[in-house]
Amino acid sequence: MEYAIVDIETTGGHARNSRMTEIAIVIHDGLRVIERWESLINPEQDIPLAIFALTGIDNDLVANAPVFGDIAQQVFNMLDGRIFVAHNVNFDYSFIRHQLEEEGFKWGARKLCTVRLSRKIKPGFPSYSLGKLCDALGIPISNRHRAGGDAEATALLFASLLEWDHEGVLEEMLKKTSTDQRFPPNLAIEDFEALPAQPGVYYFLNQQGKVIYVGKAVHLKKRVASHFTGHSIHKQRQHFLKEIYHITFEVCATELMALLLECTEIKRLWPAYNRALKRFEPKFGLFRYEAQNGYHYLAVGKLKKHCQCLQTFNVEYEGIHVLRQLMINFDLDPRMCMFAAADTPYAQRIKEADADLPNIEMHNAQVDLAVDHLLGQQPTFVIVDKGRTLDEKSYVWVEQGNFYAMGYLDQDAQLASIEDIRSSLKRYYGNHYMMQVINSYINKYPRKVTYLNDCHRAVVLPEVTDDCDGESLILF
Known part of the structure; x- marks a missing residue:
């Protein structure tokens, strides 16, 4: 069994848009190093200053280096049939496999990550980065962040781990069924x-x-x-x-x-x-709020995180259309209906003769009717399904078209009314997408749904949170 211990330097952090600038391969037969090879690579793209600062490799240094296509055959020959070893192996593996595929080479290999191997054989270190791990273990490392220097250090670390492996950790990690073959290097x-x-x-x-x-x-x-x-x-x-x-x-x-x-x-x-x-996430909502003058306002505006509203919309025009219909159908004063899309507020376009404010109690009562009508068009229902165990059931509560709560209750729980179920569930704040999920589910499983509009009714008004102050609701 032979191991190809590899390190590369690149122009960036991912193989899709970045390229290799240097590669080093050290062949180990399980007892000793039998071959070494390294080369600069012309990436055929600019090397960022941040990469130059880290590695010392710049455009001038690689200007006369071979492009990867010129060395692809040699790289393939050295890796083919050998176990691929690297520190944080998925990074090096992804670059090499991607660029070999671009050159027409179909290559794959069993992988061995020296980060994972070190965590199992030498647990307890605060850091398993190559530099800090080698310092902690007394392994010499020079020419850091260059392919040759890091590959040599990884080879020395690998040889030491082979000596310290008295429980067959490496053999277990190399099994095809081993999770270590594919797991991230730092995952427990x-x-x-x-x-x-x-x-x-x-x-x-x-x-x-x-x-x-x-x-x-x-x-x-x-x-x-x-x-x-x-x-x-x-x-x-x-x-x-x-x-x-x-x-x-x-x-x-x-x-x-x-x-x-x-x-x-x-x-x-x-x-x-x-x-x-x-x-x-929907971008707009229809809000209701009470201004300092005591009048209740309806307003269309952008949603902020955690803001609660009467109805959400993907596009602003949908909200404006709903508000306009409420204004017309319930004879609401246009000055108390805020249309965010208008260049000039609708209230400023009314005639002077109509400027007297309406009676506050009558206006607010009309707003209540409009809101009740809007919310009353949306169903209230509960979905009852199996629980996590045989002794419980799961509940999803939708109130007037909005996901309201969910949770689990024991089958033997003493529930005197539907309100007991509602108050026992955990409160959540839904969104447009979640209602799409719920509606799709009830279309598929209608027998699990109990509609409650006739026996339970509650008007849910917007709530002010730390992320959504009262002032933000009136600045449209």
Whole structure:
């Protein structure tokens, strides 16, 4: 069994848009080094100043170096049939495989990460970066951040780990079924092993314990494992895998509960690597508020994080159309209806003869009627489904067209009324996308839905939070 210990330098952090500037390969037969090779590479693109500051490699240094196509055959010959070893192996592997594929070479190899290997054989160090680990273990390292110097240091580290491996750690990591073949270098394996084969929501945490990604799953362990399979050259994946240190999870009874919890957690935590669901956030809302003069206003405006409104809209015009219909149908004073889209506020275009303000009690009563009509058009219902165990049931509560609450209740719980169920569930604030998910679900499973409009009614007004002060609602 032979090992190709590799280090590369690049123009950036991901293989899709960056290129290699230097490569070094050290061949080890398990006992000693039998071959060394290294080369500068002309990346055929500019080298950023930040990379020059780190590596000392600039455009002039690589101007006369071979392009990768000139050395691709030699690289392939040295790697083919050997175990690919590197410190944070997925980074080096992704670049080399991508550029070999561009030159027509179909190459793949079993991988061995010296970060993971070091964590298992020599646990307990505060840092497993190559420089700090070598310093802590007394392994000499020179010419740092150059391919040759780092490859030599990785080879010495690898040889030492082979000597210290008295429990067959390396042999286990090389098995095709081993999770270490594909797992991120810093992830605690015990976190993965704790994942159940149930629906739920999982959280990826960075070194500081901050959530960087939230996902939902029908089968938690399979879904999490799928993040670490395949070969991706995208920036997001390469940075993403490197930052994962821990996994936590929450079991849910159904896929619907997992979907809704995922959405609420992304809204709450706003993780760096969750991008897809952020695109579904509506941008505008219809707000109701009471001004200092005592009049109730209706206004269309941009949504802020955590702001609650009567109805949300993907485009501003939809909100303006709804407000205009309410104004006409309920004879609302135009000066108390704020249309954000108008260059000149609608109130300024009314005639002077109509400038007298309406009776405040009558106006506010008309606004109440308009709001009741708007909310009354939306259904209130509860979805009852199986629980996480046989002794409980799950509930999803939708109030007047908005996701309101969800949770789990024991089947033997003493519930005197439908209000007892509502008050026992955990309150959530939904969005447009979550209602699309719920509506799709009830269309598929109508028998799980109980409509409550006739027996329960409540008007939910916008709530002011720390992120949404009262003043912000009137500045349209």
